[in-house]
Amino acid sequence: MTKNxxxxxxxxxxxxxxxFCAAIFCCVRIAGGNAFESNIMVLVPSTDEARPQLAExxxxxxxxxxxxxxxxxxxGRQLATEFHDTLVSQAGVExxxxxxxxxxxxxxxxxxxxxxxxxxxxxxxxSTQSPDVIAEEALRAxxxxxxxxxxxxxxxxxxxxxxxxxxxxxxxxxQISPEIIPALTEGENxxxxxxxxxxxxxxxxxxxxxxxxxxxxxxxxxxxxxLVTSGFVFHAAEATATxxxxxxxxxxxxxxxxxxxxxxxxxxxxxVLAIITTLTGSVLFALxxxxxxxxxxxxxTLAFGSTLLGLSVDYCFHFxxxxxRLGSGSVAGRLIAKGLAISAGSSILVYLMxxxxxxxxxxxxxxxxxxxxxGAWFTIVFLTFWYQDSPHQKGFRELALYRLVQSFYxxxxxxxxxxxxxxxxxxxxxxxxxxxSGFSDDIRLLNTSSNTLIADEIQVMSLLGGIDTxxxxxxxxxxxxxxxxxxxxxxxxxxxxxxxMAVSDLIPSQQQQQQNHQLVMEKLYGxxxxxxxxxxxxxxxxxxxxxxxxxxxxxxxxxxxxxIIAGAFPVFAVSDPKHSIVLPLQGQQLDGDRTFxxxxxxxxxxxxxxxxxxxxxxxxxxxxSWLLALFLLVFSIACLLLYRTKGxxxxxxxxxxxxxxxxxxxxxxxxxxxxxALLLVTGLTIDxxxxxxxxxFNSDSWLAASLATATSILxxxxxxxxxxxxxxxxxxxxxxxxxxxxxVTPLFHLLVKSGSFEEIx
Amino acid sequence: MHAEITGWLRRTGYGWGCLFxxxxxxxxxxxxxxxxxxxxxxxxxxxxxxxxxxxxxxLSVPLESSGLFTFGKExxxxxxxxxxxxxxxxxxxxxxxxxxxTADQLQQVTSSQVVADIFLGVLSGxxxxxxxxxxxxxxxxxxxxxxxxxxxxxxxxDQIASILVSGDEFVExxxxxxxxxxxxxxxxxxxxxx
Numbered sequence: 039m040t041k042n043x044x045x046x047x048x049x050x051x052x053x054x055x056x057x058f059c060a061a062i063f064c065c066v067r068i069a070g071g072n073a074f075e076s077n078i079m080v081l082v083p084s085t086d087e088a089r090p091q092l093a094e095x096x097x098x099x100x101x102x103x104x105x106x107x108x109x110x111x112x113x114g115r116q117l118a119t120e121f122h123d124t125l126v127s128q129a130g131v132e133x134x135x136x137x138x139x140x141x142x143x144x145x146x147x148x149x150x151x152x153x154x155x156x157x158x159x160x161x162x163x164x165s166t167q168s169p170d171v172i173a174e175e176a177l178r179a180x181x182x183x184x185x186x187x188x189x190x191x192x193x194x195x196x197x198x199x200x201x202x203x204x205x206x207x208x209x210x211x212x213q214i215s216p217e218i219i220p221a222l223t224e225g226e227n228x229x230x231x232x233x234x235x236x237x238x239x240x241x242x243x244x245x246x247x248x249x250x251x252x253x254x255x256x257x258x259x260x261x262x263x264x265l266v267t268s269g270f271v272f273h274a275a276e277a278t279a280t281x282x283x284x285x286x287x288x289x290x291x292x293x294x295x296x297x298x299x300x301x302x303x304x305x306x307x308x309x310v311l312a313i314i315t316t317l318t319g320s321v322l323f324a325l326x327x328x329x330x331x332x333x334x335x336x337x338x339t340l341a342f343g344s345t346l347l348g349l350s351v352d353y354c355f356h357f358x359x360x361x362x363r364l365g366s367g368s369v370a371g372r373l374i375a376k377g378l379a380i381s382a383g384s385s386i387l388v389y390l391m392x393x394x395x396x397x398x399x400x401x402x403x404x405x406x407x408x409x410x411x412x413g414a415w416f417t418i419v420f421l422t423f424w425y426q427d428s429p430h431q432k433g434f435r436e437l438a439l440y441r442l443v444q445s446f447y448x449x450x451x452x453x454x455x456x457x458x459x460x461x462x463x464x465x466x467x468x469x470x471x472x473x474x475s476g477f478s479d480d481i482r483l484l485n486t487s488s489n490t491l492i493a494d495e496i497q498v499m500s501l502l503g504g505i506d507t508x509x510x511x512x513x514x515x516x517x518x519x520x521x522x523x524x525x526x527x528x529x530x531x532x533x534x535x536x537x538x539m540a541v542s543d544l545i546p547s548q549q550q551q552q553q554n555h556q557l558v559m560e561k562l563y564g565x566x567x568x569x570x571x572x573x574x575x576x577x578x579x580x581x582x583x584x585x586x587x588x589x590x591x592x593x594x595x596x597x598x599x600x601x602i603i604a605g606a607f608p609v610f611a612v613s614d615p616k617h618s619i620v621l622p623l624q625g626q627q628l629d630g631d632r633t634f635x636x637x638x639x640x641x642x643x644x645x646x647x648x649x650x651x652x653x654x655x656x657x658x659x660x661x662x663s664w665l666l667a668l669f670l671l672v673f674s675i676a677c678l679l680l681y682r683t684k685g686x687x688x689x690x691x692x693x694x695x696x697x698x699x700x701x702x703x704x705x706x707x708x709x710x711x712x713x714x715a716l717l718l719v720t721g722l723t724i725d726x727x728x729x730x731x732x733x734x735f736n737s738d739s740w741l742a743a744s745l746a747t748a749t750s751i752l753x754x755x756x757x758x759x760x761x762x763x764x765x766x767x768x769x770x771x772x773x774x775x776x777x778x779x780x781x782v783t784p785l786f787h788l789l790v791k792s793g794s795f796e797e798i799x
Numbered sequence: 800m801h802a803e804i805t806g807w808l809r810r811t812g813y814g815w816g817c818l819f820x821x822x823x824x825x826x827x828x829x830x831x832x833x834x835x836x837x838x839x840x841x842x843x844x845x846x847x848x849x850x851x852x853x854x855x856x857x858l859s860v861p862l863e864s865s866g867l868f869t870f871g872k873e874x875x876x877x878x879x880x881x882x883x884x885x886x887x888x889x890x891x892x893x894x895x896x897x898x899x900x901t902a903d904q905l906q907q908v909t910s911s912q913v914v915a916d917i918f919l920g921v922l923s924g925x926x927x928x929x930x931x932x933x934x935x936x937x938x939x940x941x942x943x944x945x946x947x948x949x950x951x952x953x954x955x956x957d958q959i960a961s962i963l964v965s966g967d968e969f970v971e972x973x974x975x976x977x978x979x980x981x982x983x984x985x986x987x988x989x990x991x992x993x
Contacts, residue, residue: 138953138957178880181851183851188958191977215931216932217955218931575884576858579858580858582857583858
């Protein structure tokens, strides 16, 4: 056995084994049902793990709400009841905890402490009003047929301390009518509130499959009714559908385009088989490699990764064209080996840069494409040993189109001044574009939710209120009481118009409870207090009221709160003995006053998740821009060292393509994703320029480069149609950059040959 | 005068009884509806007097109050307590529940929506909203009619155990039994109908 045969068998066996293992591994992981992820939040950097996390709290994410309205209130009620019953009969969906049970728990648990729990409004009232005024107001309330919101009976709580305290905890409680399906009146309309809870994560496909069809079925059956949704599951389902759509569009579009090009150009079943083998190898290696590195692959990564098809097939086109021309796969393989290695290596280097990204999504994408390119390269090496074109297929007929191209480039290359002027113009246009549009790091670029879904959330928020989970204060302390006191201090210095939800609203510190109790005794139940005055005004026997036990009760601390109550308050879910969180209610203006946002109290800090993520994006955009610049510098030096003056063609092609991509993409503002797209343009342009450098400019290399560009543009061009801003921006800039690279790479190649067009002639 | 009031109530469909027409369900509903539709009067504006007694478990004697009430299709309900202490309660769809010592001192009250709904619904005639809250039982009555409203949900039953309404051509008495054992009895007498 010759040395060459040994290598052939070794490489082939290794390739086949690796491919088989990758296929089995992918099948096992996908069949396991947890290979893919659709939670958009895992694509963005996580925040400081030491501080309370709210948005990621999975328990909060499991609950969801559907509001139903019908012009006929009674029909609306009936529809809502049916909808609720259908929904909770689905596997994986359960009823929300009974509001009556929660109310009863609240009532019973806090009953012994009712004289030491005061809302801020009641604290203010008792501090400022005299017992006489309080008594007179209480007397009017006693004779009124309509009582304020009450938690305890008049016998237990004649001044309704419990009701005002409860009102502070649940600002919307008084507006919700306790029908079988709770109802909310909005002017002439009545909304029915259907609440339910998922047993699993809202990002699991099974959860989404349980909820979404029920909602869609309702909308189809009852067009007169209005249905508004709110909850993570709806956004997750939409993101999943979008990603699936993108994968289908880009993946299938690329595949169809590639198949069509192969059939038209090669007219050979063997060539088609070679392309399929390359694509299979590339995708299997990409999937397996990603699933080894990461527990799950995000669907957006797959959507981005679908473009890999366009990249990996490039190498195969170069190989097939050369193989057809030379009539030998092994000779063609040897000829393109250097170019293939440099091209794949430089592309992988470009993607390696993304591994430093703080965005997990970009790291996933980089790993996916790196493994895919490795797989494609490895498969081409395998094909080198085995591929042999059909004996009756001898080269390509000289393309009429190529003659036109040839004369165009000959003519253009002879006009150096014009080419240089145009290049300068493109560079100026790119500079002007950057100057005009500036930069944007808006986190909303990552949004995958439709305007309809966002409008639904806004409507629910306007009806029911809500908490702002993106901007809040965190409080850190040595122990529970210190945390509670710091929280109370923070709440007390906030602007009076800002409404917040804090743990201390439900469980005040022991110090605050004693102050409250002291105030209650002084103004209400003590000697000369409002109760005495009230009894005097009523001229009736108040003995039972006055003989009540008004003593202070110790022991009310956050750790003794029953789970049903703690579970109903998001602030409890993310608080512990050393941390707490203060959440502003939705729709409040928090911007502008820095001293207000950062009151400077010990252990208090303001968290702006949106701002933080935008800052992260800005930082990474700058970082990637510098890395790109550094890479271009190093690459230019390497090219000049490797190819000497002829390397200028490669370097110029890359620079002009990048500038053209920026100038032609017409962005409103340059974002991180434009810069990342430029990385890809860099890699692909280097591929084309290196192949021209290695193989020369001729009909074969031009055909291979054209096919490669066509498939890549097809893939990325389809991304430009995406509804996700990130993908859309990526697609536009890569498509325009590649189109330019396809045009200018041969031109610079010829220009640098200093007019000696021996390859052409 | 009596006939005038009767005619007014029939014309507009507004009156205490409308509550019970619209919130009746099942077999009882049809019977009670036909009874009440024939009996109740309709008007754009009514005025009258009320006598209210509140039985609170810790107090040995009921709290008695009296005053005037008005209902207008546009202005809603005004409940003016004159004795033993003056106070004013105003309820309409636009402003919700307002209360104060006098008309100048009215302030928004964060009242339980369901209580306000019942109160306003009874006098405004927009009573269908109560169908989701209560079931209705028609009780035997020597003269006129008697209806008992029972909450559908335990959450509401914690607040209102039942409402007993009786009358003939008008709603004459309302007894509201609270979940905690307290009770409110209201006797209405219509004086002016426009």
